[in-house]
Each structure stands twice: as structure tokens, then as C-alpha cells.
Amino acid sequence: MNTRNELRAYIQQLLADKGDREPLGEADSLVLSGRLDSVDILHIVMFLEGTYGIDFADQEFDQEDFDSIASILTLINHRAPAAGTPQA
Numbered sequence: 001m002n003t004r005n006e007l008r009a010y011i012q013q014l015l016a017d018k019g020d021r022e023p024l025g026e027a028d029s030l031v032l033s034g035r036l037d038s039v040d041i042l043h044i045v046m047f048l049e050g051t052y053g054i055d056f057a058d059q060e061f062d063q064e065d066f067d068s069i070a071s072i073l074t075l076i077n078h079r080a081p082a083a084g085t086p087q088a
Helices: 001-016 038-052 069-079
Strands: none
Touching: 001 038, 001 069, 038 069
16 A cells, blocks of 8 residues: 555544544645544654654644645655655
8 A cells, every 4th residue: 555545544544433424635624624633633643653754753843734635745755764765
């Protein structure tokens, strides 16, 4: 499974767990629209750290980085360690 599909599946599961089964476009707002909350973002951060080796401990946090699948993919491409980084 590629990065895009893996990320989409993870976010769709988070939404489904909240009872949200609405369609999800790549640029659809997740946070600013209220579909996901701060606890969900924490889950996404842990997923990104565990799956892609991204360390958020010393990096600035911007909720807009988590507002859509497209913005999270950009974050993965910019922050994941170069060696072994899955391509989106």
C-alpha cells in the first residue's frame, strides 16, 4: 500500500470511529471543518511518528499541516527521514 492510500485508510477509520462516513476528498478540511478534533490529531501524530519516523518533539506544530490528506502528505514528504521514506 502506498503512502497516500495508507494515510487515507487511517483517516477514514478515524472518521468512521466518530460515525462520520461522508466522502473524503484529498483537499477536504478535517480540522477546521470540525470533522477531526485535537485528540484525533494526536492519533495522527502518533501514526506518523510510528509509520514514517517523523519526530515532532523538536518541530513547530501547525494545525493547518493536518487539515487535509494533501497537507499531511506534504508534511510526510518534508519531514520523514530520507532513507526508506515511502513515496506518496
